[in-house]
Amino acid sequence: MFDLNGLDVTIPDLIHGQMLGQFLAPRPEGDISLSWFEVGVAASLLLINAIISIQLGLGMAKRIATSSVRMVIQLAILGLVLKQIFELSQPAPVFVLAATMTIIAGVSAVKRIDHRYPSIYRNSIFSVWTSAWIVTSITVLIIVRPQPWYSPQVVIPLLGMVLGNSLTGISLGLDRFMSELRNRRGEVETMLALGATRWESCRGVFVEATRTAMIPILNTMSVAGIVSIPGMMTGQLLAGAEPLEAVKYQIMIMFVIAAAIAIGVVLSLSLSYRNVTNSNHQIEWDQIRRH
Amino acid sequence: MSQPPLLQIHNVSRTDTSTGKHLLKSASLLIHAGDRIGLVGNSGSGKSTFLRAMAMLDRCTGEWIFNGNTITKDDIPAYRRTVIYLSQRPFFTTGTVEENLRLPFLFKSAEAGARDSFQRDLAASTMETLGLSPQILNQPAESLSGGEQQMVSLIRALLLDPRILLLDEPTAALDSDAKLRFEERILKWHRESNAENEDGRAFLWTSHDPTQVDRLTDHTLTMQQGELILPTGPNSENQSANKNNQQANGVG
Numbered sequence: 001m002f003d004l005n006g007l008d009v010t011i012p013d014l015i016h017g018q019m020l021g022q023f024l025a026p027r028p029e030g031d032i033s034l035s036w037f038e039v040g041v042a043a044s045l046l047l048i049n050a051i052i053s054i055q056l057g058l059g060m061a062k063r064i065a066t067s068s069v070r071m072v073i074q075l076a077i078l079g080l081v082l083k084q085i086f087e088l089s090q091p092a093p094v095f096v097l098a099a100t101m102t103i104i105a106g107v108s109a110v111k112r113i114d115h116r117y118p119s120i121y122r123n124s125i126f127s128v129w130t131s132a133w134i135v136t137s138i139t140v141l142i143i144v145r146p147q148p149w150y151s152p153q154v155v156i157p158l159l160g161m162v163l164g165n166s167l168t169g170i171s172l173g174l175d176r177f178m179s180e181l182r183n184r185r186g187e188v189e190t191m192l193a194l195g196a197t198r199w200e201s202c203r204g205v206f207v208e209a210t211r212t213a214m215i216p217i218l219n220t221m222s223v224a225g226i227v228s229i230p231g232m233m234t235g236q237l238l239a240g241a242e243p244l245e246a247v248k249y250q251i252m253i254m255f256v257i258a259a260a261i262a263i264g265v266v267l268s269l270s271l272s273y274r275n276v277t278n279s280n281h282q283i284e285w286d287q288i289r290r291h
Numbered sequence: 292m293s294q295p296p297l298l299q300i301h302n303v304s305r306t307d308t309s310t311g312k313h314l315l316k317s318a319s320l321l322i323h324a325g326d327r328i329g330l331v332g333n334s335g336s337g338k339s340t341f342l343r344a345m346a347m348l349d350r351c352t353g354e355w356i357f358n359g360n361t362i363t364k365d366d367i368p369a370y371r372r373t374v375i376y377l378s379q380r381p382f383f384t385t386g387t388v389e390e391n392l393r394l395p396f397l398f399k400s401a402e403a404g405a406r407d408s409f410q411r412d413l414a415a416s417t418m419e420t421l422g423l424s425p426q427i428l429n430q431p432a433e434s435l436s437g438g439e440q441q442m443v444s445l446i447r448a449l450l451l452d453p454r455i456l457l458l459d460e461p462t463a464a465l466d467s468d469a470k471l472r473f474e475e476r477i478l479k480w481h482r483e484s485n486a487e488n489e490d491g492r493a494f495l496w497t498s499h500d501p502t503q504v505d506r507l508t509d510h511t512l513t514m515q516q517g518e519l520i521l522p523t524g525p526n527s528e529n530q531s532a533n534k535n536n537q538q539a540n541g542v543g
Contacts, residue, residue, distance in 0.1 A: 194367065194395040195369060
């Protein structure tokens with residue numbers, strides 16, 4: 001009597017409490033596809049947040065609504081684009097999508113940074129691009145080796161994961177670098193005035209920023225599998241993969257992500273250091289503006 | 292007739308690279324060994340900008356000639372430990388006073404500096420002349436009072452055996468007693484040198500207090516809206532710097 005799976009849900013069904021059946025109905029084994037109604041149930045959970053926000057006067061209700069709508073629209077577009085690209089299975093569209101994703105990641109990495117200098121966007125895009133593409137190329141061409149090599153099903157999700165993490169690292173690193181440089185202006189200037197080179201005066205700031213950027217991935221690695229099952233592994237398990245296979249993939253991706261972050265962070269910080277200092281061992285304070 | 296200047300700066304200008312505002316307008320100055328120069332001007336007139344420009348701490352255009360040698364980018368760290376800019380707010384890293392005094396000797400430029408290793412005895416005896424107990428060498432620098440910090444910052448500079456000190460309102464945060472000790476120490480450092488030989492020393496001192504400038508210096512320059520104005524106040528019979536500086540303007 002609970003086997004209502006596959007039936008269209010109508011308002012009267014809901015009214016008659018039959019949606020419960022919808023939940024409890026066993027699916028055919030291996031089927032994890034969701035209906036739009038099921039997605040809607042998940043969306044309604046967010047209403048709780050909205051109600052709390054309104055009750056407590058947090059002023060977050062609008063943010064919650066716009067963020068949710070944005071997420072839905074962005075992912076829907078992504079789904080449609082991916083569907084097209086998967087069907088085409090040509091290298092050029094894969095390349096165009098990958099490049100677009102990379103540029104968006106480079107721009108978003110700068111979004112959260114308060115103090116900027118003029119070429120920061122260029123540096124961020126360059127760093128994201130270099131780190132993510134080197135690492136993703138190695139992963140795709142040497143480790144995963146899909147057929148064909150540009151297989152969008154492999155390249156796009158892998159690149160997406162690497163980009164997301166690299167962008168977070170670069171963003172954290174740059175933000176820390178710029179704010180530390182300003183907070184420690186007295187220290188940096190004093191060292192310069194006493195004969196430090198630009199590197200000697202900025203080294204402490206650089207190291208601090210690198211550390212800040214690397215901490216999240218190191219934390220994630222050290223608690224992986226204890227606190228939560230990582231995202232990619234979750235996906236593979238849901239799709240019916242062997243747990244040990246899923247684990248192998250997850251370990252590989254963790255290393256790859258950590259490498260991408262390390263490369264991206266060091267690159268973006270080195271470029272920033274070069275841009276906010278000059279060869280006369282001066283700091284270009286004038287160039288640093290608050291946004 | 293007279294020995295070559297210790298430091299010559301020619302047409303040094305500074306423009307804020309993001310707003311385009313002219314902060315320092317083509318300043319030229321000659322400093323001879325033995326000079327004691329006062330620099331006065333309203334706040335915001337560019338006194339600090341000028342002193343920082345002399346120490347090449349900001350992007351400027353112009354020419355800096357120290358002891359007859361034009362300073363190029365690779366000379367700058369060593370130049371800055373010879374022509375030391377002392378800011379009005381001293382800064383210390385975490386760590387003891389001694390660690391802070393040692394810091395400049397860890398820089399690469401220490402090899403090119405006049406004094407290339409830290410001398411604890413000298414640090415302790417310099418402290419005593421400023422009325423500080425050598426005991427504080429082992430204290431965290433950040434625990435010192437504002438006045439003590441300014442004294443330690445002077446000691447840190449003196450330990451590098453500089454030729455020129457650029458003092459940016461150094462006594463603004465000191466009480467009158469500490470102020471006098473600070474002034475005496477600078478004058479003593481200046482007297483120890485001999486204007487006739489290679490070791491001649493000079494200082495530039497900015498202050499809001501005209502009596503302090505009269506007391507300490509033998510000629511006075513004025514900053515006005517980013518322009519260096521020479522000469523002013525006949526507070527001394529020694530007007531050589533002013534004459535020299537007119538020559539310097541002629542050069543430019």
